[in-house]
Amino acid sequence: MGGYDIGLSGLSAAQKALDVIGNNIANAATEGYHRQRIDLRPMDDMYTNGVLIGQGVEVKDITRLIDTFLDDQIVKQESTMSQISRELTALATMESAFGELSTEGLSTTMDDFFNALHELAAKPNDKNYQYPVISTAESLVNQLRSLGTTVSDLTARVYEEAQSTVEDINTLAAQIAELNKDIHTIAVKGNNVNNICDQRDQLITELARLTGIKTTEMDYGVVNVSVGDTPLVMGGNVTEVELGLVVNGNNYDFGISSAGAGVYSTELTGGKLGGLFSLNNEILRDVDSKLNTLAKTLVFEVNKLHVQGVGASGSFESLTGWTMTSANLSDFDPALVDGETIYVRVTYPDDSVVRESITVDASVGGDTLTTMAAKFAAITGLSGSQVSSGKLEIIADAGYTFDFLPGVLADPPAAGPDNTMTGNVPDIDISGVYTGTTNKTYTFTVVGDGTVGSGTVSVSVNDGSGVVATVNVGDGYVPGTVVDVDDGIKISFSPNGANAGDLNDGELFRMSALANSDASGFLAAVGINCFFSGTTSTSIAVTDYVGNSVNGVDRIAVSRSVGMDDNANILEMAELADTGMSALGGLGPKKYYREIATDIGRQISVSQIQQDSAAGIWRSLSQQRDEISGIDMNDEASKMLVFERMFQAMAKYINTISRSLETIMGLMT
Amino acid sequence: MGGYSLDSIYNSASWAIWQHSTALSKLQEQAATGQDINRPSDDPVDANRILDLRTESRSMERYVGALNDVVSTLDFSSSVIQDIDDQMIDALGYLTSVSSGGTNTEATRHTLAQQLNNVLDQIVSLANWQISGHRLFAGAASDVDPYTVERDSSGNIARVIYQGSLEERNVAVAPGVEVSAVLVGDDLFRSDNPAAPVFVSADDAGVTTTGMVKLSAAGRRVFEGISGWR
Numbered sequence: 001m002g003g004y005d006i007g008l009s010g011l012s013a014a015q016k017a018l019d020v021i022g023n024n025i026a027n028a029a030t031e032g033y034h035r036q037r038i039d040l041r042p043m044d045d046m047y048t049n050g051v052l053i054g055q056g057v058e059v060k061d062i063t064r065l066i067d068t069f070l071d072d073q074i075v076k077q078e079s080t081m082s083q084i085s086r087e088l089t090a091l092a093t094m095e096s097a098f099g100e101l102s103t104e105g106l107s108t109t110m111d112d113f114f115n116a117l118h119e120l121a122a123k124p125n126d127k128n129y130q131y132p133v134i135s136t137a138e139s140l141v142n143q144l145r146s147l148g149t150t151v152s153d154l155t156a157r158v159y160e161e162a163q164s165t166v167e168d169i170n171t172l173a174a175q176i177a178e179l180n181k182d183i184h185t186i187a188v189k190g191n192n193v194n195n196i197c198d199q200r201d202q203l204i205t206e207l208a209r210l211t212g213i214k215t216t217e218m219d220y221g222v223v224n225v226s227v228g229d230t231p232l233v234m235g236g237n238v239t240e241v242e243l244g245l246v247v248n249g250n251n252y253d254f255g256i257s258s259a260g261a262g263v264y265s266t267e268l269t270g271g272k273l274g275g276l277f278s279l280n281n282e283i284l285r286d287v288d289s290k291l292n293t294l295a296k297t298l299v300f301e302v303n304k305l306h307v308q309g310v311g312a313s314g315s316f317e318s319l320t321g322w323t324m325t326s327a328n329l330s331d332f333d334p335a336l337v338d339g340e341t342i343y344v345r346v347t348y349p350d351d352s353v354v355r356e357s358i359t360v361d362a363s364v365g366g367d368t369l370t371t372m373a374a375k376f377a378a379i380t381g382l383s384g385s386q387v388s389s390g391k392l393e394i395i396a397d398a399g400y401t402f403d404f405l406p407g408v409l410a411d412p413p414a415a416g417p418d419n420t421m422t423g424n425v426p427d428i429d430i431s432g433v434y435t436g437t438t439n440k441t442y443t444f445t446v447v448g449d450g451t452v453g454s455g456t457v458s459v460s461v462n463d464g465s466g467v468v469a470t471v472n473v474g475d476g477y478v479p480g481t482v483v484d485v486d487d488g489i490k491i492s493f494s495p496n497g498a499n500a501g502d503l504n505d506g507e508l509f510r511m512s513a514l515a516n517s518d519a520s521g522f523l524a525a526v527g528i529n530c531f532f533s534g535t536t537s538t539s540i541a542v543t544d545y546v547g548n549s550v551n552g553v554d555r556i557a558v559s560r561s562v563g564m565d566d567n568a569n570i571l572e573m574a575e576l577a578d579t580g581m582s583a584l585g586g587l588g589p590k591k592y593y594r595e596i597a598t599d600i601g602r603q604i605s606v607s608q609i610q611q612d613s614a615a616g617i618w619r620s621l622s623q624q625r626d627e628i629s630g631i632d633m634n635d636e637a638s639k640m641l642v643f644e645r646m647f648q649a650m651a652k653y654i655n656t657i658s659r660s661l662e663t664i665m666g667l668m669t
Numbered sequence: 670m671g672g673y674s675l676d677s678i679y680n681s682a683s684w685a686i687w688q689h690s691t692a693l694s695k696l697q698e699q700a701a702t703g704q705d706i707n708r709p710s711d712d713p714v715d716a717n718r719i720l721d722l723r724t725e726s727r728s729m730e731r732y733v734g735a736l737n738d739v740v741s742t743l744d745f746s747s748s749v750i751q752d753i754d755d756q757m758i759d760a761l762g763y764l765t766s767v768s769s770g771g772t773n774t775e776a777t778r779h780t781l782a783q784q785l786n787n788v789l790d791q792i793v794s795l796a797n798w799q800i801s802g803h804r805l806f807a808g809a810a811s812d813v814d815p816y817t818v819e820r821d822s823s824g825n826i827a828r829v830i831y832q833g834s835l836e837e838r839n840v841a842v843a844p845g846v847e848v849s850a851v852l853v854g855d856d857l858f859r860s861d862n863p864a865a866p867v868f869v870s871a872d873d874a875g876v877t878t879t880g881m882v883k884l885s886a887a888g889r890r891v892f893e894g895i896s897g898w899r
Contacts, residue, residue, distance in 0.1 A: 028676075101708055119735070121838075482835055601713040601716055619684060
């Protein structure tokens with residue numbers, strides 16, 4: 001009867017083999033399916049009539065043709081590609097928003113603004129040149145705000161997407177755990193788990209597209225999964241993960257933790273979530289930070305010059321700053337320079353001019369907005385100065401005006417330690433735009449005796465480091481002649497009415513020449529006489545003070561000399577375009593912006609190369625996997641033929657055995 | 670061992686299609702725009718250079734515009750100065766014709782003074798010339814007439830006062846190069862020797878008259894001596 005058993009074992013094996021082949025062909029297009037192979041082995045031999053004879057065939061196993069290492073590498077590449085792809089989408093969105101080369105981007109608008117400043121410098125009092133400054137400045141801030149908003153919108157979207165991705169991760173983890181349970185239950189009973197393993201592995205691949213994962217293979221085909229160092233699937237159990245925000249300086253990093261544990265890890269790479277982490281924690285933040293730095297620096301540097309100048313409307317009767325979030329000077333951003341001085345030029349009702357000074361204590365516990373207002377109010381003619389609704393108001397008394405013009409005053413100081421001139425003092429007139437870069441005190445000392453235009457008498461000018469000029473004001477000097485002194489400063493001596501103007505040896509007067517009337521940065525920080533407002537790319541704006549359609553353009557501070565007829569201030573503002581600034585890493589605003597725009601392009605370019613490289617590796621690995629695990633129809637068909645023949649042969653064999661037995665039975669009867 | 674699986678065939682085909690369609694769409698974009706680089710990511714290094722060059726080009730356009738403005742204004746100023754020179758030559762002509770005629774009567778001299786006064790009026794008018802509201806010879810204070818006159822009881826010019834600015838107004842016409850389109854009248858229309866100004870050269874006209882330069886209470890420069898010509 002052994003022949004029947006052998007035949008039946010062959011039939012059974014061939015039938016099972018055909019089933020496996022059929023299953024393979026049916027799943028030829030199933031994603032994640034691994035080709036299965038039937039492993040046959042001969043049954044144990046038996047002694048039959050003293051001869052050791054084989055007892056047929058049995059199915060040893062049906063195995064998945066899988067290279068675990070190769071599959072792991074493919075999962076990793078999928079994870080990498082998914083991260084890069086998500087980063088690239090955001091970067092491409094930003095590049096489109098910047099619109100450089102394809103449209104008129106911010107670089108064009110910045111050029112327009114600074115060119116408008118240059119053109120106004122040529123005709124500072126011409127409305128036709130004043131209005132373009134405001135309109136181009138509005139375009140500039142609108143475009144900068146638009147870019148800032150794009151980045152902040154992207155950041156908000158990234159957060160929402162990260163939350164939704166974490167939900168998807170938890171859902172997939174639950175499914176994987178469920179399949180792990182099934183695999184364990186079936187495998188323990190010794191049954192085939194190939195198809196269910198494929199399903200589980202496919203879910204792991206999908207999970208890897210969402211986040212970087214680590215997998216560990218356990219007994220009975222169970223796989224544990226963790227996200228970074230956070231366990232996610234342990235056998236049939238799930239530990240859900242949650243997204244959290246981790247404080248990092250003034251920013252919030254994305255972090256991931258086991259739900260409820262509150263221990264957030266910000267180091268997550270791979271998958272869509274890795275891309276979102278990278279976007280939030282680095283890429284978008286970097287662009288946002290650079291745009292904010294550009295906006296803040298532009299506001300600060302332009303305002304720093306603007307606060308010191310005056311426009312066509314001249315000195316001020318009142319100025320109001322913007323609302324401050326903190327009244328303490330030590331909290332101001334940008335930080336103030338502690339111990340510096342603000343110089344205020346006050347014009348009295350009788351047209352006399354006095355320059356007053358206020359020292360700024362920006363240390364912790366030092367000045368507040370209120371104490372600063374009190375310091376202004378203590379100046380004669382500015383008694384109405386106050387803080388109202390968090391804004392500093394500098395208010396001149398009736399008949400008084402004020403400004404913050406640097407340079408030199410037109411007249412020497414009143415008689416005193418800084419002016420020892422006696423007798424019929426000549427009419428001394430000081431003019432010009434001070435071009436020095438530091439604040440200086442010039443001492444004008446009379447050498448010799450005489451009167452203006454008569455005698456051997458001159459005036460020696462010392463800037464503190466030495467004599468910089470000696471002006472002959474005696475014989476040969478025509479009264480009223482303007483003479484250059486130093487760094488743009490000019491002086492003239494004239495008779496004082498009917499008197500020729502006495503000049504006595506050793507008498508002197510001192511004049512301060514200011515390069516900067518507010519080295520502390522206080523006025524720009526509180527919004528006094530400012531052109532721009534705001535501290536970020538989304539809040540930058542042209543102040544209502546100059547943007548006002550009625551008389552704003554007259555307040556564009558073109559001049560910075562006490563004569564108020566120069567264009568030095570607007571020219572200096574125009575030159576900021578290419579002036580290296582420490583806050584911008586030594587670059588000018590235009591160049592700094594170009595670096596931001598092209599850096600995004602550079603990141604896209606690099607990411608594309610990385611993606612191409614990852615895709616190339618993925619493709620190569622996939623081909624290798626397909627060679628091992630893919631369904632080759634020709635191969636399956638040829639195997640089908642083999643097992644079909646085997647089945648036919650075994651059937652024939654059984655038939656032969658049967659007929660042999662019939663023959664034997666016939667002989668017996 | 671497997672060979673060409675369905676997945677493998679599909680992946681290879683879709684990869685090739687994607688590669689070619691990406692290349693095709695890039696070529697179509699380049700053909701449509703006529704540009705090799707349409708966004709910074711196409712070539713970040715060259716994109717940076719292009720943006721830099723565009724900025725430089727816009728700056729150059731502005732410099733050219735400023736230079737044209739300056740040249741045009743200075744051309745105009747030159748033309749006005751030529752007109753003033755012509756007026757001076759006319760004045761010389763009057764003086765020469767009178768001096769060559771021997772003794773002159775008071776009426777003749779009065780007529781001559783009137784003619785010279787008219788010439789001076791013309792010169793002041795030319796010195797206050799403006800283009801689009803911008804005075805050519807007022808220095809930085811180009812929105813006010815640089816010269817004002819004081820007249821005597823007969824309406825003749827007694828004094829000419831400069832009330833413009835003593836400062837020039839520089840504009841950038843090239844990187845690091847600034848020039849002023851407006852001229853300081855006080856620098857332009859004054860004697861080389863302000864202590865004893867000679868209004869008419871003795872060699873040229875045979876008639877010499879001196880005047881004074883004074884400073885007014887308002888700090889303005891005043892030329893005196895014109896009324897002495899009568």
